[in-house]
Amino acid sequence: xxxxxxxxxxxxxxxxxxxxxxxxxxLNIVITEGVDNAxxxxxxxxxxxxxxxxxxxxxxxxxHDLRRSGRFNPMNMSQMPQFPRDISSVNYQSWVDKGINxxxxxxxxxxxxxxxxxxxxxIDTQAGSQLEKSGQMLxxxxxxxxxxxxxxxxxLTVTGRDFRQFGHRISDIxxxxxxxQRGAFLTRIAYVAVRDRETVARPYQLxxxxxxxxxxxxxxxxxxxxxxxSWSPDGNKLAYVSFENGxxxxxxxxxxxxxxxKLTDFPGINGAPRFSPDGKKIAMVLSKDGNPDIYVMEIxxxxxxxxxxxxxxxxxxxxxxxxxxxxFSSERGGKPQIYRVNLETNRIKRLTFxxxxxxxxxxxxxxxELVVVNRTNGNYHIARQNLNDGAMQVLTTTFLxxxxxxxxxxxxxxxxxxxxxxxxLSLVSLDGRFKARLPGVAGQIKxxxxxxxxx
Numbered sequence: 442x443x444x445x446x447x448x449x450x451x452x453x454x455x456x457x458x459x460x461x462x463x464x465x466x467x468l469n470i471v472i473t474e475g476v477d478n479a480x481x482x483x484x485x486x487x488x489x490x491x492x493x494x495x496x497x498x499x500x501x502x503x504x505h506d507l508r509r510s511g512r513f514n515p516m517n518m519s520q521m522p523q524f525p526r527d528i529s530s531v532n533y534q535s536w537v538d539k540g541i542n543x544x545x546x547x548x549x550x551x552x553x554x555x556x557x558x559x560x561x562x563x564i565d566t567q568a569g570s571q572l573e574k575s576g577q578m579l580x581x582x583x584x585x586x587x588x589x590x591x592x593x594x595x596x597l598t599v600t601g602r603d604f605r606q607f608g609h610r611i612s613d614i615x616x617x618x619x620x621x622q623r624g625a626f627l628t629r630i631a632y633v634a635v636r637d638r639e640t641v642a643r644p645y646q647l648x649x650x651x652x653x654x655x656x657x658x659x660x661x662x663x664x665x666x667x668x669x670x671s672w673s674p675d676g677n678k679l680a681y682v683s684f685e686n687g688x689x690x691x692x693x694x695x696x697x698x699x700x701x702x703k704l705t706d707f708p709g710i711n712g713a714p715r716f717s718p719d720g721k722k723i724a725m726v727l728s729k730d731g732n733p734d735i736y737v738m739e740i741x742x743x744x745x746x747x748x749x750x751x752x753x754x755x756x757x758x759x760x761x762x763x764x765x766x767x768x769f770s771s772e773r774g775g776k777p778q779i780y781r782v783n784l785e786t787n788r789i790k791r792l793t794f795x796x797x798x799x800x801x802x803x804x805x806x807x808x809x810e811l812v813v814v815n816r817t818n819g820n821y822h823i824a825r826q827n828l829n830d831g832a833m834q835v836l837t838t839t840f841l842x843x844x845x846x847x848x849x850x851x852x853x854x855x856x857x858x859x860x861x862x863x864x865x866l867s868l869v870s871l872d873g874r875f876k877a878r879l880p881g882v883a884g885q886i887k888x889x890x891x892x893x894x895x896x
Contacts, residue, residue, distance in 0.1 A: 470505075470509055470653055470654065470868070470877050470878070470879050471877060471878045471879075472508065472509065472875075472876075472877045473876045473877055473878055474874075474875065474876040475511050475870065475874045475875030475876055477514070478874065479508075479511060479512055479513050479514040479875075480512060480513050480514065480543075480619075481513075481514050481515075481516060481540055481541050481542070482507060482513045482514070482515055482516065482541065482543050482544070482545070482615075482619075483515065483516040483521060483536065483539075483541045483543070483544040483545070484500045484503045484504045484507065484515050484516075484544075484545045485500065485521065485524055485525060485526075485544060485545065485546045485547075486498075486500045486518060486524060487499050487500050487526070487546075487547040487548055487549055487559075487561070488524075488526035488547070488548035488549070489548070489549055490548060490549065490550040490551065491549070491550065491551025491557075492551065495549060495604075496557070496601035496604055497601070497604030497605055497608070499547065499549070499559070499561075499604060499607070499608045499611065500545075500547075501608075502604075502605055502608030502609065502611075502612070503545060503608055503611050503612045503615070505653065506608070506609060506612035506616075506624075506626045506653070507612060507615065507616070509653065509868070509877060510616060510624075510626075510852065510853075510875075511852075511853070511870045511874065511875025511877075512616070512619075512620060512852075512875075513619075516539070516541055520539065521539075522535035522536060522538075522539055523535060525546050526546060526547070526548040527546060527547075527548065527560065527562060528546070528562050528564055528588065528590070528591060528594075531544070531546065531564060531566070531569060533566045533567075533569035533570040533572075533573055533590070534570045534573065536566040537566050537567055537570045541566060542565065542566055542567045543563065543564065543565060543566065543592070543619065544563075544564050544566055545561060545562070545563055545564075545611070545615060546561065546562050546564065547559065547560055547561030547562065547611075548560050552598065555600050555601045555602075556598055556599070556600060557598065557599055557600070557601065557604075558596065558597070558598050559595075559596070559597050559598075559599060559607060560594070560595070560596045561594065561595055561611055562591060562593070562594040563591070563592040563593040563594065563614070563615055563618055563619075564590055564591060564592065565589075565590045565591075565592055566590070568589055568590040569590035572589065572590060592618050592619075593614055593615070593618045595611075595614065605651075605655065605656075606627065609626040609627040609651070610626075610627055612624055612626040613625070613626050613627055622850055622851075622852065623849075623850045623894070624850065625652065625848040625849050625850040625852065625853070625891075625894065626652060626653075627894070627895050628651075628652045628848065628849060628891060628892045628893070628894065628895055629649050629650060629651055629652060629676070629891075629892040629895065630649070630650055630651075630652055630654075630846075630855060630866075630889055630890065630891055630892065631647070631648065631649045631670040631672065631679055631889070631890045631892070632648055632650075632670065632866065632886050632887065632888055632889045632890070633645065633646065633647060633648070633667050633668065633670065633886070633887050633888045634646045634648050634659075634885065634886050634887075635885045635887075642664065643662035643663055643664050644662075644664070645662065645663045645664070645665065645666055645667045646659045646661065646662050646663075646667070647659065647660045647661040647663075647667050647670060647679070647681060647694075648660065649679070649696060652848075652891070652892075654879055660679070660694060660696060660699065661683075661694065663683060663684075663685040664685065665683070665684035665685045665686075665687070666683075666684045667681060667682065667683050667684070667685075668681065668682040668683075668684075668689075668712070668888060669681055669682045669712060669713050669714060669888060670888060670890045671714050671715045671716055671890055672716065672890055672891075672892045672893060673693075673716045673720050674716060674717075674718055674719065674720045674893050675720060675893070676892050676893050676894075676895045676896075677695060677696060677697065678693055678694060678695050678696065678716075679693070679694050679696060679890075680692070680693050680694075680704070680714035680715070680716060680723055681694070681714065682711065682712050682713070682714065688706075688711075689710060689711045689712055690703055690704075690705060690706050690711055691703070691704040691705040691711050691712075691714045691723070691725060692704060693723075693740070704723065704738070704740070704743075705725065705727070705738070707727050707729040708728075708729050709727070709728035709729050710726055710727060710728040710733050711725065711726075711727060712725065712726045712727075712733075712756070713725060713726045713756060713757050713758060715758055715759055715760060716760075717737075717760050717764050718760055718762060718763075718764040719764055720740075721739065721740060721741065722737050722738060722739055722740060723737070723738050723740060724736070724737050724748075724758035724759070724760060724767055725737075725738065725758070726755070726756045726757070726758065730747070732751065732752055732753065732754060732755075733754045733755060733756055734747060734748070734749045734750060734751065734755050735747075735748040735749045735755050735756075735758045735767060735769050735782070736748060737767075737784070748767065748782055748784065748787070749769070749771075749782065749789070751771065751773050752773075753771055753772045753773040754770075754771065754772055754777075755769055755770070755771045755773070756769065756770050756771070757769055757770040757800065757801050757802070759802060759803045759804065760804075761781070761804050761808065762804060762806055762807070762808045763808065765783065765784055765785060766781055766782060766783050766784060767781070767782050767784065768780065768781050768782075768792065768802040768803070768804060768811065769782065769802070770799075770800045770801065770802065774791060776797060776798045777798045777799065777800055778791055778792070778793045778794070778798065778799050779791075779792045779793040779799050779800075779802035779811065779813055780792060792811060792826070792828070793811070793813060793815075793826060793833075794831075795815065795817075795826075795833045796815045796816055796817035796824075796833075797816045797817055797818070797819075798815075798816045799813045799814065799815050799816070799824075800813065800814040800816070800843075801813060801814045801843065801844060801845055803845060803846070803847055804828070805825075805847055805851045805871070806847065806849060806850065806851045807851055808828070809827065809828055809829065810825045810826065810827060810828060810851075810871065811825065811826045811827075811828055812824070812825050812845050812847055812854055812871075813825075813826065813845070814842060814843050814844075814845065815833065815835060817835070820840075821841050821842050821843060822835050822836070822837045822838065822839070822842050823835075823836045823837045823842045823845050823854060823856050823869060824836055825871060834873060835873075836854070836869045836870075836871075836872075836873035837856070837858070837867070837869050837873075837876070839858040839859070839860070839867060840858060840859045840860075841858060841859045842856050842857070842858045842867075843856065843857050843858070843887075844856055844857045844887065844888050844889060846889050846890045846891045847871075847891060848891050849891065849892070849893045849894045850894075851871060852870060852871060853868050853869070853870055853871065853875075854868065854869050854870075854871065855867070855868055855879075855889045855891055856868075856869070856889065857886070857887045857888065857889060860878060863885065864885040864886060864887050865878060865879060865886055866878075866879040866886050866889050867879065
């Protein structure tokens with residue numbers, strides 16, 4: 442047991458091992474693999490109708506979002522054959538000749554009083570080219586028999602401060618229209634950052650940011666470790682573990698009002714909180730009755746139900762999407778593996794068998810895959826296992842990978858890893874093809890948690 446606990450920072454008892462850093466972390470996604478095989482697309486710079494300059498560059502936000510998804514490879518602006526602002530001025534064949542079958546065009550109009558009208562259109566250039574060749578669209582550039590080349594379009598009025606958010610919204614629309622899967626660009630991540638404990642009074646920080654690292658905000662700074670942030674299903678709150686009072690306690694904090702409540706203060710371990718899909722319960726690890734076991738608490742009443750009873754360590758609970766089951770890590774079989782427990786029957790089933798050990802299990806939103814930290818030959822990597830046939834695929838080749846968290850659309854996984862001796866966050870697509878890194882300017886960043894879809 443001692444060897445297992447010392448070898449992985451996934452477990453509660455070892456997450457406390459932190460390395461000091463010297464500056465605040467500002468994330469910056471660096472794509473490392475997978476874009477070359479992605480689908481070409483063009484996001485044309487949006488036209489501007491107003492004084493001065495745009496309060497925010499929408500096309501840049503959309504370009505970066507689509508590229509980071511791993512599904513699209515946006516065209517460089519220098520290669521674009523033209524710069525249309527709307528569907529009426531598109532030269533379809535010029536884009537088809539460049540191998541671009543889909544383009545995003547748009548314009549921004551200043552309305553005054555920090556209000557702006559944004560129009561954008563997602564256009565199928567192949568369909569437009571075929572219509573041109575058939576002679577169906579030649580009335581002052583307008584299509585006579587409907588606009589079948591128009592995939593999507595929106596007009597909306599926003600304020601200057603909403604530009605970036607609306608850029609993510611456009612990216613979500615484009616992604617969903619072209620893949621059939623909901624986009625997850627209008628989401629956030631939470632993580633723990635650690636600053637230099639010798640020079641900073643409160644070096645541990647609980648931080649939230651947009652999924653791409655922008656708009657970073659520290660919710661809490663502490664002299665003692667902070668661990669295991671977990672989002673509520675409405676995206677308004679975080680549950681986490683704090684040692685600020687000299688012992689582990691679970692708190693719930695509202696990210697907007699900053700108000701928080703202490704949920705647990707039991708003797709021993711209070712750790713690994715995870716909200717249920719309906720937001721009414723929290724699964725957690727407590728050792729108040731002996732060894733660490735899995736418990737579920739009703740948030741409103743604080744009623745506690747013990748889920749597991751075993752002499753081995755049970756930890757890292759995570760809810761199945763149906764809210765009726767949990768998966769958790771346990772060494773009850775010798776070395777740690779992932780188990781599933783039915784909360785109605787208390788029946789427990791072992792799920793993982795490949796490799797030396799498997800930790801940190803999370804089920805994908807569609808309920809078909811299990812994402813884990815797999816250790817094989819001493820290497821810790823992110824892997825996925827099909828829950829139907831048990832087939833496992835290792836997704837990463839980075840070093841000492843841990844703490845995987847899945848995007849709400851199931852397309853990407855964010856996790857903590859080591860890069861050149863520094864703890865950073867990385868991304869990998871669920872198929873393992875696309876990879877990216879989110880290094881901070883300086884410092885250690887860990888325990889990422891991807892938010893649900895935001896309204």
